[in-house]
Amino acid sequence: VGGGWHLSRLGGRLGQFLALTGARLDGAECVWAGIATHYLPAEKLAEAKARIIEHPDRIGGILSELSTTPPPARLEENAALIKKHFASDRYEDILASLEEDDSEWAAKELATLRSKSPQTCKVALRQLSESEQLGSFADNMRMEYRIASRVLTRPDFAEGVRAVIVDKTNDPQWDPAAPEDVSEELIDSIFAPLPQGEEWTPLER
Template sequence: MTDDLHIHTHGAAGHISLNRPKALHALTQEMCEGMSDALLGWREDEAVSAVILDHAEGRGFCAGGDVQLVRKSALEDDGKSGRVFFHAEYRLNHLMFTYPKPLVAFMDGVTMGGGVGISQPCKYRVATENTLFAMPEGTIGLFPDVGAGHYLPRLRGATGKFLALTGARLDGAECLWAGLATHYLASESLAEAKARIVAGEDAGMVLDDMASPAPEARIAGNAETIDRLFAADTLEGIIAALHDDGGMWAETELKAVRAKCPTTSKVALRQFVANADCADFAANMRMEYRIASRMMLRHDFAEGVRALLIDKTGDPQWDPDTPEGVSDALLDAIFAEDPPGGEWTPFPEAV
């Protein structure tokens, strides 16, 4: 078992704490496999009635997945170990989505990328004043994965497209407004909430009882504008709407959209459409695994990680560097079946 996880049972609860504070608890393959092993072990354990998911210390809940490892794999072994990582991570995401017992995620801090993937499948998702939520994959030339192809299209209005294309960061109140969180609690109340769940109280009733009034969600004031300016089905259409609006908010978001990897943005929009044809969450994860198997091998991913995380220059050179340069043929190839190494499969117990 990796030291990057604390896994225990307390009373009626299983408890998984992410313990990689220097990396804001970003997920490694070993962490994904360890979490899956614990959940599979508790699945039929009658003594465990609920599972608590949180972080041990630091300001993160989970800042994502180990993208530098995936980048290294793409450069050194043609993506083989990267695909192994994604396979394990997506199995964990699907296991959580189909889990028969209530999972409670305490999103008390940075919740991005892979952190979204392990919080959104949970029946209860608790935001606090420390929550900072985002899907920033466009910044590194990857794509909104870990189930985002399922979750984002189901958010109210055009909120999902807005988050996917801008990488906007939401606070805890905004997460509650958007439906990304089910409850809002003050961080000082979390220890008591966990103790009551451990004592055997119903998790939903505990959270309902202890929920705090959330501050006004800033995004709510822009909801109508988001729905109007992000209504188009194409990246070019959304950029045109933002450009033509002329307002300060639109100008800011236009800069955000244009800064992101064009291929990532077009992949995200196609995900929204393709998810409608997915019979279940497993089908969505198969689709995302096909995309991941190819996106991690592209120039954009290596370049995005370099610019953001390695050299930290913030100057990625995308290829193609315009929306018009991303052809339908390129997208068809990214979404094609039979990715290198074969298709993704869920845990048999979770089917």
């Protein structure tokens, strides 16, 4: 929820890579990517919480005092590849770029993408492209609410739940099955404004 706002603002097309592949970042990678500000050893967390509770006006200072230098970010080794292969906002271009690379890394990421819902991947790319242009987090939330309300009613959501959670067969049959069969009209319908009175609005306090 709201992730598109943050992912779209990461450099080097990292947000697009994360959104499409579902890759997870560890602590060192979060610091390297600019998502995290401090890197604390796990054994320091309890002390950090206690000191912040006691001195809530010194959060930044407390974290700086307890933080350590993170180890090298593993993802940094592939930063140039990510920037190159995930450069386009067109899903077919990303797949083609990875197909042209005979490295083990490209083959692994291509196999990951091939297992994903083509519809979801195209929605994710458009979501990040549009989110980057929005002027406020509220506008982003409005867009994401539209997406969620439509995607929940599409076949791929139920199919993904079936294949991964219910049957645990990990053999989803996506509909549409191929990226080229996911039309612009379908994507447009997922992003279209909701009827009057159904749009997301910030909670008034």
